[in-house]
Amino acid sequence: MTHSLLILNGPNLNLLGTRQPEVYGHTTLGDIEALCKTTAEAMGVSVTFAQSNHEGEMVDMLHAAQSAHHGIILNAGAYTHTSVALMDAISSIALPVIELHLSNVHAREDFRRTSYISRVVVGQICGFGAAGYPLAMEALAGHLNNK
Numbered sequence: 472m473t474h475s476l477l478i479l480n481g482p483n484l485n486l487l488g489t490r491q492p493e494v495y496g497h498t499t500l501g502d503i504e505a506l507c508k509t510t511a512e513a514m515g516v517s518v519t520f521a522q523s524n525h526e527g528e529m530v531d532m533l534h535a536a537q538s539a540h541h542g543i544i545l546n547a548g549a550y551t552h553t554s555v556a557l558m559d560a561i562s563s564i565a566l567p568v569i570e571l572h573l574s575n576v577h578a579r580e581d582f583r584r585t586s587y588i589s590r591v592v593v594g595q596i597c598g599f600g601a602a603g604y605p606l607a608m609e610a611l612a613g614h615l616n617n618k
């Protein structure tokens with residue numbers, strides 16, 4: 472069976488490339504989407520790539536993923552550190568989720584060490600920049616294959 476993966480990006484990630492390049496680099500979200508599509512082809516999985524600046528819309532996308540995808544890679548951006556709603560949405564769907572961050576959130580401000588979603592995900596990948604996306608895809612596909 473071909474695994475279908477949703478890669479969902481949260482607030483401000485649409486500005487990658489120009490947003491704080493000293494933290495997030497110069498790679499745009501479009502570059503990352505292209506990298507994920509190439510990786511998906513090589514891996515033999517299908518991938519849907521999405522971004523939203525709105526918490527409720529992200530909740531809706533997580534709910535909708537249940538009938539469309541086998542697993543989710545979630546870079547929730549700042550909502551990682553604030554959103555009980557996203558945590559509850561992940562708990563409410565029967566899909567494995569991998570938490571992803573471009574930056575090493577543990578090496579930054581203290582508030583970034585708190586993740587509401589960590590407790591309901593399979594695992595977290597952070598600190599590898601754009602390269603974290605293909606890593607997360609391999610990790611999620613491996614997890615799905617072992618189920």
Ligand code: DQA
Pocket residue numbers: 482483484546547548549550551571572573574575576583
């Ligand atoms: C981020 C880390 C978050 O703390 C931050 O709010 C983001 C991006 C990352 O990918 O490193 O928006 O999720």
